[in-house]
Amino acid sequence: MQFGVLGPLFVRDEGREVAIAGGRQRNLLAAMLVHGGDTVSFDGLVEAVWDGRPPSGARGALHTCLARLRAQLGPAGGARIVARAPGYRLITAPGEVDLERFEAAAARGRRSAARGQWAVAYQALTEAVALHRGAPLADVASAALREAWVEPLEQRLLAVQLELVDAGLQAGRQVELLPRLTRLCQEHPLDERLHERLMLALHQDGRTVDALAAYRAARQALVRELGVEPGPVLRRLHDRILGGGPQPAHAQDPPAGAPAVVAARPAPAAARSAQPPQADRPALVGTVVPAQLPSALTDFTGRDVELERLVELLSAPVDGVAVAVISGCGGLGKSALALQAAHRVRDHYPDGQLFAALAGHSGAPRQAGEVLGSFLLALGLDQAAVPVAAGDRAALFRSLVADRRVLVVLDDAREIADVRLLLPGGPGCAVLVSSRDRLPGIAGAALLELDVLPAEQARALLAKSVGRARVEAEPDAVREILEACAGLPLAVRIVGARLAARPSWSMAHLAARLTDESSRLRELRVGDLAVAASFALSYASVREADAAHGSGLARTFRLLGLVTGPTIGLSTAGALLDQPLATVEEALESLVDAHLLEAGHPGRYRFHDLLRAYARDAAHQEESPEVRDEAVHRLLGFFRGATAAAAAQLNPGRKDLAADDEDGSGGSGGGAAERLPFPDRAAAVHWLDGERANLLAACRQAAHLGLDSFTWQLARNMAQYFRLGGHVDEYVDSHLLAVAATRRLGDRAAEFVCLANLAMPYWQSGRYPEAADALTRSHALAVELGDAGGQAACLIRLGVVHAAGGDPERAIESFRAALPVLHELGDLRDEANALANLGYTLGLVGRHDQALEVLDRAVAVSREAGERRSEGHALIGLGQTLGALDRLGEALDRLRQGLAAVRECKDLAGETEALVEMAETLRRLQVPGAALEHANRALELMRSQENRPELRATVHRTLGLIHQEGGDRRQAAEHQRLARELTERLGGPAPAATLDAVVNSASRSGS
The missing domain is CATH 1.10.10.10 (Winged helix-like DNA-binding domain superfamily/Winged helix DNA-binding domain)
Structure with missing residues (x-):
């Protein structure tokens, strides 16, 4: 297999592209590939897959993600992912990953360059650079992964490109290099190393005038963007060219300032301190080397990846000034991280470390001129020699630190212009900036955006304050405390300080105090610290x-x-x-x-x-309360209108119940229809997928505020989406709120609808008594309202519940009782649905001839009504019945037709049923490979839906038989065990499958 990360992520198997679908699977694969076969910890994988915001059940969710990735990679590829404490690794053969090939080619080039074999080095380095296909990890969604890896990978590429240029200049390939150098200078206009090599290439080619023009262009860019003159290396080269001295066609030495071997991956080195001091360094009045860094935190915890990156940036040899900016919201520990990194690299800056607390966000920020004055004094300048103007102070500061190795730390910066004035001009210096703002205008700066602490690091930080024994004694309460702190180091330090000062407090006591979100911020304060x-x-x-x-x-x-x-x-x-x-x-x-x-x-x-x-x-x-209320009403009105528009796409025949305007929102839905037109069903589902958690939160918010109309209407609008997608928990939660809201309103029609809907997730999750109870109450309301269509719809649903619960005869009675009512009403949609379910249930009790006749009628009525989804379910029922009669070829044909229909309607539940039955039919036809593929796909869909236990039992039974017939006894036994457990949980044997019910009629019934 071949894997690629140096550009868009790709996988090839024997020349064939392997599609890795799903952002989380792509994140997971990329995280393992960039680590080059090393084991990646569980926390590291979770961080990459969920972008630093893992779900509550992260371990189970990661296992699901791993299973899906293994399935997409195929049997051989999936077997490469192995568990290795403390996480997982991807086993690859030498040369299979483009990053590994890149490093190998670059290493060959460096070895050849060290031996003076410039042509060989040039060829190898060209091969390395050619492996980059664009920005690394270009189509990987994880911001955490890209932040940790993209810039280092791009810096590696740039280092190798510099080596390539150096080898080419030594080999006399300057003409070939000029287009590459011109492009690189355009991409990195402030990198003096590139401008130096462009000038050399032009001069070697006899284009002295163009070389001098390249210097002028570089100088203009540096002065314009940074307010600094070119460094001494570039100036000396300019003077040499300007002096008219002959330049050999093949230089005997590498370009000035460029080591013969440049590390492909930046690493701490003593290159800075090994350089002798320059003879032309400006003299200072004093002899004291400034060492202004405040002490680092003794309990600094975590941030290993960020700290390593900063140390590498600040200690790796570079020709210019290394600038790193740490940004993030208040309380993330930016200053603590900056000081920790500064102390780690202070030996690389023997000429001094300067520190300034700029207080940019304090309301009384320090001006750049004031800070420069303090820097000049610290460097030994007499007070009388300090210029008045800030610009003059900046120029003198740059002169004093030119060719010296000084580290400057600027804490809490805000204004980019001030930071620019404080930047040294010569190579050998470095600047570390912390800020609540991103400061993107500092050219050439490495930006490190700090995120919250991962859970384990936050736990370790708390343990340093209160002791490990106290943390380990109450793990559940500690988890609640850390969730309340939301990964903010300042919050963790505050709760640690409070607990340390109150040894009599239990963890559970503080956790309880932090439970109420409205008072949480008041609890997160101690002494002069407050979130x-x-x-x-x-x-x-x-x-x-x-x-x-x-x-x-x-x-x-x-x-x-x-x-x-x-x-x-x-x-x-x-x-x-x-x-x-x-x-x-x-x-x-x-x-x-x-x-x-x-x-x-x-x-x-x-x-x-x-x-x-x-x-x-x-x-x-x-x-004011009025302003807040109006804003919340606009928000909920928008969600109500948008979900109604989406529901119209998912369930076109749904009756539009009149909105009760007691909530004062009006009936327009906040302009949702104008803001979010859904041209088709796919667009509606896409929007609902993105907003699912927000919509459920809005439903809960409406219930909490007593906005009952919003509550039940939002829930009802989402019912069809929740059902088709198998989102059982959200379905139940929203409709329990909805039923309570309708009762408070005294709206019997709305209560009827919400009870009927509530029965469906109960049925999907195998809670059949609760489903039957909800439907019985809903049916009674339909009778009270005189709603014949509603009564029939309830009877259909009761039939489905009875069939799934093991009482098929009672189910048949319910379906037959509904049919004459629906026929009289002319409701073809629900008539087709009732017929499909009746036919299926007749098949369950062995009355196959009757089942085939009824199901054929169901297909015909569905087509007459234009109900593609009902048609699909009727076809699946025909396939099941034909399979029971051993007419396997006909059965497979009907199942394929039914599968196409339900897929067309984005009906995941129907697709799952079809796949389960097709897997069993293919097994009986002795096509084990296809049977296994269909069964695994069904199981994957059920994992995403978390519902239909009777279907889970069926698919595990089928998988057990497939593996048993294939000789894999271990897998067979495991699937048989799972099937038994699910069956016992259901309270007895379940039918092979249970047809879904299309219960969205033109009456008031259903979602």
């Missing part, structure tokens, strides 16, 4: 920007805190704020730059949990 105070600095900066520019960012931040869902879509924010989407997007991106909001996928945003609480508190303190 809210840290957030207040960033919020104050936004308010200052509002005062200066009238941007309204603070109001946007406050109102976004009223959203309870985990993410915020752009259209959602537009409805909440009642503003055009372009204006909203600009505001949200500004909040992201200020680290008051996080950006996920394009057009989607999210809050850190504690920042959301802070924003919500700010809204309650600074906005």
Whole structure:
């Protein structure tokens, strides 16, 4: 097999592309590939797959992800993923991964260069560079993975490209190199190493005028972007060329400042300290070497990956000034990380370490001129010699540290212009900046955006404060405390300090105090430390920007805190704020730059949990109740309108129950139809997939606020989507809220609908008595309302529940009781559905001839009604019945037709049923390979839906027989065990499958 990460992710098997579907599977594969066959820890994989925000059941979810990836890689490829403590590794053969081939070719090139074999080195390095197909991991969704790996990989490529150029210049290949060098200089306009080599290549080619023009272009870029002159290496080369001295066609030495061997992966080295001091260094008045770094935290915990990256950036030999910017929201530990890294690399900067607390977000920031004055004094300059103007101070500072090795640490920076003034000019120096803002305008800087602490690191940090024994004694309470802290190091330190000061407190006591989100921020304070105070600095900066520019960012931040869902879509924010989407997007991106909001996928945003609480508190303190209520009504109205539009696509015949306007929202749905037109079913499902968790949160929010109409209407609008997608838990949770809301409203018609819907997830999860109870109550309401169609729909659902629960005769009675009512009403949709279920159930009790006749009628009525999904289920029933009669060829044909129909309707439940029956039919036809493929696909669908235990039992029985017939006794025994467990949980044998019920009629029944 062949694997690629140096560009878009790819897998090839014997020349054939292997599609890796699903963002999480791609993240998982990429995480193992970039580690080059090493074991990746469980936490590392979870971090990469879920982008630092794992689900609550991360271990089970990762196993599911691994299973899906193994299935996509095929039997041989999947077997390469093996468990190795403390995680997993992907076994690859030499040369199978493009990153490994790249490193091998680069190493060959370096060895040849060390022996002076320049032509051979040039060829090998050219092969290495050619393996890059674009930005590494270009189509991998994990921001955490890209942040950790893309820049190091790109730096490796740049280092090898420099080696390639050096070898080419030595081999006299300057003409071939010029296009490459020109492109590289355009891509990295502030990298003096590239400009130096371009000048050399031009001069070697006899183009002295062009070489001098290249210097002028480089100087203009440096002065314009950084406010600095070119470094001494570039200046000396310019002077040599300008002096007219002859340049040999084949230089005997590598370009100045370029080592003969450049490490492919930056690593700590003593290259800086090994360089002798320059003779032309400006003289200083004093002899004291500044060592201004504050002491690092003694209990610093975690951040291993980030710390390693910073140490590599600050200690690797480079020709220019190394600049690293650590950014993130308040409380993430940016300053602590910066100081930890600075102390780790201080030996690389023997000429001094300068530190400045810029206090950019404190309300009283230090000016760059003031800081420069303190730097000049620290470097030994007499007070009288310090210039007055900030620009003059900056120029003198650059002169004093030119050709010296000085580390500058700038804490809590805010203004890019100030940071630029504080940058040294010569190589050998480095600058480490921490900021709540991203500061993207510092050219050439390596940006490290800090995220929350992973759970294990947060736990270790807490243990350092309160002791390991205390943490291990109450693991559940500790987990609750850390969840409340949401990975914020400042919050963990605060709770640790509170617990350390109160040894009589149990972990459970503090966990209980942190349970209430409305008071959580008040609990997260001790002494002069407070999470809210840290957030207040960033919020104050936004308010200052509002005062200066009238941007309204603070109001946007406050109102976004009223959203309870985990993410915020752009259209959602537009409805909440009642503003055009372009204006909203600009505001949200500004909040992201200020680290008051996080950006996920394009057009989607999210809050850190504690920042959301802070924003919500700010809204309650600074906005009137009327403003807050109007915003929440716009939000819920938008969701109600959008879900109604989506439901119309998923269930076109659904009756539109009149919206009760007691919630004051109006019936328009907040303009959702205009904001989110769904041209087809696929578009509706795509939107619902993205908003699922947010919609459930909105339903809970409406219930909590007593907005009962919103509550039941949102739940009802999502019912068909929840059912088709197998989202059982969400279905039950939303409809329990909905039933309670309809009862408070006294809306009997709405209560009838919600009870009928509630029965479906109970049925899907095998909770048949609860399903029957809900339907019995719903049927009674239909009788009370005089709704004949509703009564018939309830009878259909009761029949499905009775059939699944092992009472087929009672199910047959229910279906037959519904049919004359539906025929009289002319309701072809539900008539087709009742016929399909009746036929299937007749087959269950061995009345196959009657079953075939009824199912044929079901297919005909479905086609007359244009009900493709009902037709699909009737065809699946025909396939099952024909299979029972050993007419296997005909059975397989009908099942394939039914599978195509339900797939066309995006009906995952129906697709699962068809696949289960096809697997058994193919097994009986002695086609084990196809049977295994269909059974595994069905099992994968059921894992994603977490429902239908009777189907799970059936597919495990089929898999057990397939493996038994194939001689794999171990696998056969495992599947047979799972089938027995599921059957026992159901309370007895289950039918092979249970046909779904299309219960969305033109009456008031159903979803």
